[in-house]
Amino acid sequence: xxxxxxxxxxxxxxxxxxxxxxxxxxxxxxxxxxxxxxxxxxxxxxxxxxxxxxxxxxxxxxxxxxxxxxxxxxxxxxxxxxxxxxxxxxxxxxxxxxxxxxxxxxxxxxxxxxxxxxxxxxxxxxxxxxxxxxxxxxxxxxxxxxxxxxxxxxxxxxxxxxxxxxxxxxxxxxxxxxxxxxxxxxxxxxxxxxxxxxxxxxxxxxxxxxxxxxxxxxxxxxxxxxxxxxxxxxxxxxxxxxxxxxxxxxxxxxxxxxxxxxxxxxxxxxxxxxxxxxxxxxxxxxxxxxxxxxxxxxxxxxxxxxxxxxxxxxxxxxxxxxxxxxxxxxxxxxxxxxxxxxxxxxxxxxxxxxxxxxxxxxxxxxxxx
Amino acid sequence: xxxxxxxxxxxxxxxxxxxxxxxxxxxxxxxxxxxxxxxxxxxxxxxxxxxxxxxxxxxxxxxxxxxxxxxxxxxxxxxxxxxxxxxxxxxxxxxxxxxxxxxxxxxxxxxxxxxxxxxxxxxxxxxxxxxxxxxxxxxxxxxxxxxxxxxxxxxxxxxxxxxxxxxxxxxxxxxxxxxxxxxxxxxxxxxxxxxxxxxxxxxxxxxxxxxxxxxxxxxxxxxxxxxxxxxxxxxxxxxxxxxxxxxxxxxxxxxxxxxxxxxxxxxxxxxxxxxxxxxxxxxxxxxxxxxxxxxxxxxxxxxxxxxxxxxxxxxxxxxxxxxxxxxxxxxxxxxxxxxxxxxxxxxxxxxxxxxxxxxxxxxxxxxxx
Numbered sequence: 001x002x003x004x005x006x007x008x009x010x011x012x013x014x015x016x017x018x019x020x021x022x023x024x025x026x027x028x029x030x031x032x033x034x035x036x037x038x039x040x041x042x043x044x045x046x047x048x049x050x051x052x053x054x055x056x057x058x059x060x061x062x063x064x065x066x067x068x069x070x071x072x073x074x075x076x077x078x079x080x081x082x083x084x085x086x087x088x089x090x091x092x093x094x095x096x097x098x099x100x101x102x103x104x105x106x107x108x109x110x111x112x113x114x115x116x117x118x119x120x121x122x123x124x125x126x127x128x129x130x131x132x133x134x135x136x137x138x139x140x141x142x143x144x145x146x147x148x149x150x151x152x153x154x155x156x157x158x159x160x161x162x163x164x165x166x167x168x169x170x171x172x173x174x175x176x177x178x179x180x181x182x183x184x185x186x187x188x189x190x191x192x193x194x195x196x197x198x199x200x201x202x203x204x205x206x207x208x209x210x211x212x213x214x215x216x217x218x219x220x221x222x223x224x225x226x227x228x229x230x231x232x233x234x235x236x237x238x239x240x241x242x243x244x245x246x247x248x249x250x251x252x253x254x255x256x257x258x259x260x261x262x263x264x265x266x267x268x269x270x271x272x273x274x275x276x277x278x279x280x281x282x283x284x285x286x287x288x289x290x291x292x293x294x295x296x297x298x299x300x301x302x303x304x305x306x307x308x309x310x311x312x313x314x315x316x317x318x319x320x321x322x323x324x325x326x327x328x329x330x331x332x333x334x335x336x337x338x339x340x341x342x343x344x345x346x347x348x349x350x351x352x353x354x355x356x357x358x359x360x361x362x363x364x365x366x367x368x369x
Numbered sequence: 370x371x372x373x374x375x376x377x378x379x380x381x382x383x384x385x386x387x388x389x390x391x392x393x394x395x396x397x398x399x400x401x402x403x404x405x406x407x408x409x410x411x412x413x414x415x416x417x418x419x420x421x422x423x424x425x426x427x428x429x430x431x432x433x434x435x436x437x438x439x440x441x442x443x444x445x446x447x448x449x450x451x452x453x454x455x456x457x458x459x460x461x462x463x464x465x466x467x468x469x470x471x472x473x474x475x476x477x478x479x480x481x482x483x484x485x486x487x488x489x490x491x492x493x494x495x496x497x498x499x500x501x502x503x504x505x506x507x508x509x510x511x512x513x514x515x516x517x518x519x520x521x522x523x524x525x526x527x528x529x530x531x532x533x534x535x536x537x538x539x540x541x542x543x544x545x546x547x548x549x550x551x552x553x554x555x556x557x558x559x560x561x562x563x564x565x566x567x568x569x570x571x572x573x574x575x576x577x578x579x580x581x582x583x584x585x586x587x588x589x590x591x592x593x594x595x596x597x598x599x600x601x602x603x604x605x606x607x608x609x610x611x612x613x614x615x616x617x618x619x620x621x622x623x624x625x626x627x628x629x630x631x632x633x634x635x636x637x638x639x640x641x642x643x644x645x646x647x648x649x650x651x652x653x654x655x656x657x658x659x660x661x662x663x664x665x666x667x668x669x670x671x672x673x674x675x676x677x678x679x680x681x682x683x684x685x686x687x688x689x690x691x692x693x694x695x696x697x698x699x700x701x702x703x704x705x706x707x708x709x710x711x712x713x714x715x716x717x718x719x720x721x722x723x724x725x726x727x728x729x730x731x732x733x734x735x736x737x738x
Contacts, residue, residue: 042690042697048681070664070689077665078685086681295439296446312417312455316447320439321411327696328411 064096080140129170202237252368271337283366307339433465449509571606621737640706652735676708
């Protein structure tokens with residue numbers, strides 16, 4: 001427990017990719033790592049044992065959603081989020097600022113926090129930065145996120161500037177409200193696409209001192225070049241010795257690209273959501289399994305893939321299950337996609353360790369790289 | 370392969386329960402056995418490896434549904450139904466007479482067979498008894514069912530009599546159309562609730578000689594006493610040396626009750642469908658996981674249960690997943706229910722083997738027994 005929060009940089013080059021070991025109360029996360037998304041407390045369609053087998057070491061959940069349903073007191077009564085999920089590895093939760101703003105009705109944001117109506121039961125709720133910390137502490141998560149104000153890419157400059165100030169103030173208040181020493185707390189850099197605002201945001205958070213730093217407000221509708229430009233500029237503003245989390249990113253190519261810049265943690269709904277929709281990640285690109293061309297194709301989704309799906313089912317079989325809306329189709333597609341993502345992360349880490357990054361990752365990523 | 374169709378009665382008492390071993394092209398089924406339902410080629414929410422772990426030895430699929438989607442030629446192109454399903458154990462298919470009559474629009478049944486409109490694409494189709502055999506042979510199943518005319522419990526006496534004659538004629542035509550020697554073919558006894566018609570039906574089928582005999586037309590809306598009465602009367606009409614399959618039955622108590630009469634095979638959607646709806650089978654009865662009383666209950670669904678669900682999740686956690694409509698909730702409930710059913714079947718077999726039937730099964734079945 002005394003190691004909680006420690007981040008060992010096993011290998012790192014200035015401005016380049018890093019191999020790290022992040023110590024949490026529920027184990028060590030080897031970075032760069034991808035976090036499968038378990039918004040409501042489950043990675044949709046995947047058992048905890050399967051997650052382990054796939055190579056997941058940490059999952060992402062969402063404090064706002066869990067606070068709405070089943071409720072913080074219920075999670076606590078059930079032994080905390082790890083027990084609820086049947087997952088004894090590390091859990092990072094987003095505070096839910098993003099979800100409140102994108103899902104809630106009648107949102108009102110001011111300097112004190114967020115007022116919203118629950119998307120579950122319509123009840124009025126209030127989320128202050130202190131509440132966000134209290135909720136995440138009650139859930140018993142390993143890594144908590146500060147409450148932030150996340151704006152769409154189209155936000156006006158004054159709104160961006162105000163969000164930067166607010167996010168910094170909220171981060172300070174959350175930091176002050178923290179009581180658990182076994183929970184890491186990350187600050188979130190905002191600032192839209194404006195380099196000056198990003199600099200201001202990062203400086204403010206770094207001065208406060210967090211266990212790690214997230215870069216938020218990307219993948220919110222901006223052009224891909226902007227994502228890369230801002231991500232690159234921002235990572236340079238973050239302290240070398242703390243983990244860096246690029247929120248909501250991304251495609252397999254993004255994982256390689258941003259790991260190369262020195263980001264350590266990633267999350268994205270793509271492998272799971274796309275899986276449920278019948279879109280499979282392969283080294284040759286996206287495979288839309290609903291396409292009639294796959295109906296009688298007895299090859300696996302990906303030749304040579306070692307995942308459960310590819311070793312047990314043909315493309316034609318998977319297509320049938322998806323077309324017939326069998327739950328198993330969504331499960332199998334999700335398993336394959338997570339295998340693709342987590343194998344890619346393994347290749348990224350192995351490449352950095354062996355000095356063969358990015359070649360090894362590019363090879364594993366195929367056309368995505 | 371030369372053993373295909375062999376049925377060894379390991380232990381049997383006249384008019385009582387039997388312990389058997391049914392040899393198929395994909396392995397031996399120890400009976401009495403329960404067949405999880407995989408109508409469209411998957412047991413909803415369950416991976417083939419999980420089915421094995423749960424103790425399933427044979428699954429039930431549906432020739433009519435598979436013929437509609439993905440189509441017989443597609444299944445054949447994909448290597449047959451076993452390959453499609455990723456399941457290398459025995460598969461029994463219902464011919465689909467029941468489904469055609471219950472699902473199809475504009476059904477017309479005459480002595481030549483069934484005319485229907487597909488419930489999938491509305492296309493007109495024709496299912497003659499010979500077609501039913503050809504389809505099941507093309508799918509490559511281990512045990513095929515003859516096409517039968519299955520009527521609701523409310524059917525008039527003359528309709529029942531006509532269905533008995535027709536089912537016998539269709540069974541004869543199917544038997545004549547069979548070409549595969551590695552596929553067992555069962556006849557289906559009809560006759561509604563009329564003992565004379567059941568006698569007539571069984572006699573007609575036994576004279577033709579099938580690899581096994583199914584009792585159909587029960588669990589179609591009749592009173593429970595009628596089910597038991599007809600099932601008991603009919604089993605006495607079937608040859609001792611061949612397997613007997615009671616179609617669509619039933620509750621855990623039914624499994625014990627009808628195994629005690631000498632039935633060998635069972636199938637039912639209850640464990641899987643109820644699981645998806647949040648109804649769990651326990652020794653104490655049905656547990657409706659959506660009930661608010663379970664919200665903060667940290668006990669497993671069933672104390673002492675060795676299934677994956679009960680060893681990893683609390684009632685409260687499962688309730689949350691079900692209420693949040695997470696796929697994992699349906700998966701976990703299904704796993705538990707199948708574990709309950711298959712453990713009960715194991716207890717039935719062990720009890721017969723050890724001379725402790727029904728005591729051991731009654732103990733395992735709890736209030737269901």
